[in-house]
Amino acid sequence: MREAFFERRRFMKIKDLLKKLDFSLSFEVSPPVRNGRGDRLFSVIGSLAKLNPDFISVTYGAGGSTRDMSVEIASSMKKSGTAEVLAHLTCVGASKREILTILDELKSSNIKNILALRGDPPTGQDAYKKQKDGFGFAHGLVEFIRQYDHFCIGVAGYPEGHTEAPSLKADIDNLRKKVDAGSDFIITQLFFDNNDFYRFRDGAAKAGIDIPIIPGIFPIFNYRQIQKIASLCGARLPEALHKKIHAARDRNDLVEQYGIEYSLKQSEDLIKNGVSGLHFYSMNRSSHVEKIVRNLPWQNRIA
Numbered sequence: 001m002r003e004a005f006f007e008r009r010r011f012m013k014i015k016d017l018l019k020k021l022d023f024s025l026s027f028e029v030s031p032p033v034r035n036g037r038g039d040r041l042f043s044v045i046g047s048l049a050k051l052n053p054d055f056i057s058v059t060y061g062a063g064g065s066t067r068d069m070s071v072e073i074a075s076s077m078k079k080s081g082t083a084e085v086l087a088h089l090t091c092v093g094a095s096k097r098e099i100l101t102i103l104d105e106l107k108s109s110n111i112k113n114i115l116a117l118r119g120d121p122p123t124g125q126d127a128y129k130k131q132k133d134g135f136g137f138a139h140g141l142v143e144f145i146r147q148y149d150h151f152c153i154g155v156a157g158y159p160e161g162h163t164e165a166p167s168l169k170a171d172i173d174n175l176r177k178k179v180d181a182g183s184d185f186i187i188t189q190l191f192f193d194n195n196d197f198y199r200f201r202d203g204a205a206k207a208g209i210d211i212p213i214i215p216g217i218f219p220i221f222n223y224r225q226i227q228k229i230a231s232l233c234g235a236r237l238p239e240a241l242h243k244k245i246h247a248a249r250d251r252n253d254l255v256e257q258y259g260i261e262y263s264l265k266q267s268e269d270l271i272k273n274g275v276s277g278l279h280f281y282s283m284n285r286s287s288h289v290e291k292i293v294r295n296l297p298w299q300n301r302i303a
């Protein structure tokens with residue numbers, strides 16, 4: 001068991017990990033936005049690391065707002081060997097020269113994995129605007145990073161279609177551009193109906209996309225928060241799930257319990273249907289994720 005643990009740690013590029021493993025486990029964490037201190041976050045990362053993930057991803061705040069913290073947290077995780085790191089990077093408000101500076105910083109911290117994203121328009125701006133000498137879409141960023149041989153590149157996929165895309169098919173055609181530009185794997189937006197994921201996976205296969213697609217799972221723990229997040233990213237809550245958490249909306253303990261039960265069922269079904277891994281949106285909490293992961297049929301992964 002311990003051997004398997006160290007075996008996994010030896011690989012640094014996620015594409016190599018994914019080739020080697022039948023199945024990957026990963027988590028997303030975010031730099032603190034308000035108080036700017038990472039202490040609590042590092043304690044969460046420590047708890048998540050005990051679940052033996054293959055990598056932990058660190059988000060890049062909207063509009064690059066947490067740029068320094070994102071790079072710092074990713075670098076510190078990499079240095080301490082807590083877990084393999086996937087650093088998110090967006091194009092918002094950045095010129096190619098600025099992106100290059102960040103790539104240099106990541107490279108000098110020996111970070112080898114980047115999730116290349118376009119990003120959302122900053123608050124108060126209706127639509128995404130390409131920065132002068134920047135990138136209009138994520139595929140441009142992927143192409144740019146690909147010139148530097150150092151990095152393994154992941155991109156975002158949308159089981160229900162991206163909110164700005166005219167159709168799922170058009171969005172998958174655009175996803176294909178990111179793959180052709182040199183992406184190595186895809187992590188999806190959160191979704192609650194696995195049929196959406198299976199439809200998306202079939203559509204991607206039809207479009208000739210043959211890199212691993214890792215589903216993103218969001219364990220719900222707060223009714224109002226998920227309402228807001230789902231409406232921002234265009235994720236649909238199935239009626240039965242919505243009804244259940246709405247009825248319990250003033251009892252976060254119950255909403256969390258329902259969220260754990262739902263994510264567990266969702267994950268079990270995805271595993272049965274041959275996904276290449278699971279990526280949990282932790283929202284900088286570990287206890288609910290732990291309850292799910294420890295109940296999945298792979299306990300021997302956990303050291």
Ligand code: FAD
Binds near residue numbers: 157162216
């Ligand atoms: P793109 O792939 O560029 O797509 C954006 C839109 O443009 C889509 O509708 C697509 O269909 C369309 N499009 C693409 N190419 C073309 C083209 N050539 N012509 C016309 N239309 C085109 N945001 C953050 O700010 N920080 C994060 O850390 C972060 N992490 C994320 C992690 C994951 C796993 C996911 C799924 C999303 C994350 N996001 C993050 C959100 C993401 O930035 C937004 O969803 C953003 O709106 C789109 O980013 P993208 O990389 O998918 O963009």
